[in-house]
Amino acid sequence: MSLAKFPTICVFGLGAGTLDQMTLSTYRQLQETDLLYLRTKAHPVVRELQDLHIQMESFDHIYESHETFGPVYEAIAEQLIEKAKDTPEKTVFYAVPGHPLVAEETVQRLIDAERKGEIILTIVGGQSFLDPVFNALRIDPSEGMQLLDGTQFRGRDWQVTNHLIVTQVYDSISASNVKLELMEQVPDDYIVKVVVSAGNDDESVKEIPLYTLDHDFEMTNLAVVYVPPISDLEERYHTFQTLRDVIATLRGPGGCPWDQKQTHTSLKKYLLEETYEVLEAIDEEDDDHLVEELGDVLLQVMLHSQIGEDEGYFSVDDVIRTLTEKMIRRHPHVFHVDSHSENITSEQVVSNWEQVKQREKETDQKLLDGIPTSMPAIMMSYELQKKAAKAGFTWREAEPMWEKLQEEIQEWQEALAQGSDTESKKELGDVLFIIVNLARFYKLQPEEALLMTNHKFKSRFSYIEDRLKEENKTPNDSNLEEMDALWNEAKTREDQT
Secondary structure (H helix, E strand, C coil): CCCCCCCEEEEEECECCCHHHCCHHHHHHHHCCCCEEECCCCCHHHHHHHHCCCCEEECHHHHCCCCCHHHHHHHHHHHHHHHHHHCCCCEEEEEECECCCCCCHHHHHHHHHHHCCCCEEEEECCCCCHHHHHHHHCCCHHHCEEEEEHHHCCHHHCCCCCEEEEECCCCHHHHHHHHHHHCCCCCCCCEEEEEECCCCCCCEEEEEEHHHCCCCCCCCCCEEEEECCCCCHHHHCCCHHHHHHHHHHHHCCCCCHHHHHCCCCCCHHHHHHHHHHHHHHHHHCCHHHHHHHHHHHHHHHHHHHHHHHHCCCCCHHHHHHHHHHHHHHCCHHHHCCCCCCCCCCHHHHHHHHHHHHHHHCCCCCCCCCCCCCCCCHHHHHHHHHHHHHHCCCCCCCCHHHHHHHHHHHHHHHHHHHHCCHHHHHHHHHHHHHHHHHHHHHCCCCHHHHHHHHHHHHHHHHHHHHHHHHHCCCCHHHCCHHHHHHHHHHHHHHHHHC
8 A cells, every 4th residue: 555645534334244254355465564543343253354363453441431422423523633644654444344334423523624625535445334245134224215324213114015124223322212202103013124143144033012222131232122114004104205295196097086076265264263172172172182183284285285276386295395494484483503692582482573574575565464364354454463562553552441441332332322333343343452552551361361251151052052952942942041041050160169
């Protein structure tokens, strides 16, 4: 090998197992090294290299100085770079298990240093552990395969129709973390495989139910976990892609006639209905009901998105992309380095949100534009007043509003006395409008308040009907005094619960 004149590191891949699995080129070059640095001695080929009298030093001692792998890999890379800089006339030789570019974070850190111009990096490939793992499992990666790190594993990163191989599952703690994440995707008894020492004489493949992954099984740094693709459609019901496929099927040829004929306009009423049912489920504090109703709202989003895709204008990907971009743009205190973001308050977050929204608007857009006219009247009134208040058009104290309420009630009474239906509606609207303003001043949501009263009225009247039914009567058979007494009973029962 030629001498270097710039900090140079040469990385060797030691292969997946014994010396027999090492490439001839790697074997020859290793014999020429004066000193070989090893990420770890915990590899089957190391003992054979020692028999060849190759001088080696490992970084195993660094593992004992840190609790997580990230700092370990960072320290190893930093030491290698320093050694290369201290002796630029010599190449620093470094060896890692398997192939240097397969699940090897120290090499990725060295590649970053190369990109920054700090070192020259040479990589001598070796057989990765994947080849013997594929052979042991008898799987074809071209069917779809993912390789994920067990120390950073998140179940939602797995595309469940792919073969999954999880590395760095080396002890019961890492195995437990992987198990719990996977249990969010598959049944607890889903069969997985643990492959140990793939390609070596002591290779083993063990099938186990997922829930036992961290039980009575000794994990090593030569073990990987294999999770087969989910073939059962029912077990994929929780995935977004399955939902997307179902909606596309319903709208596609041979699908559902009702879904096929829907348009953005025809679906408007359903979105409104489903939204109110979500609010009802929230008021009921019923999680199962809330899950179902949120699903119905999501169905509306998916149907509108599929219609957009069918017509060639947009897809659900565009919906998600637009939403994600907007959330990041409107949360600079979260997604960007901001010296003023550490102690930001919720009030400042709202203020920043509104400022960003305002910058996004067209310059000729009026202040009260953008509030949907299809909103329920009370909600629309609330939003109109809130926007006007931000521009300073609002009372600063409650007293003038109470006086205004009395004035509007008197004007309504006068309109009623005059028998003018049109004027009575106008004055009633003024009364409701000022009540909404009072609610906003006291930080109460009038729409929510009225919904609560509606539910309360419905519950109490149902109680009246039930009590009358015990006497073989209906409200039509009763009088106001009797029903009013039962109403008070219902109130008393509420107070006692």
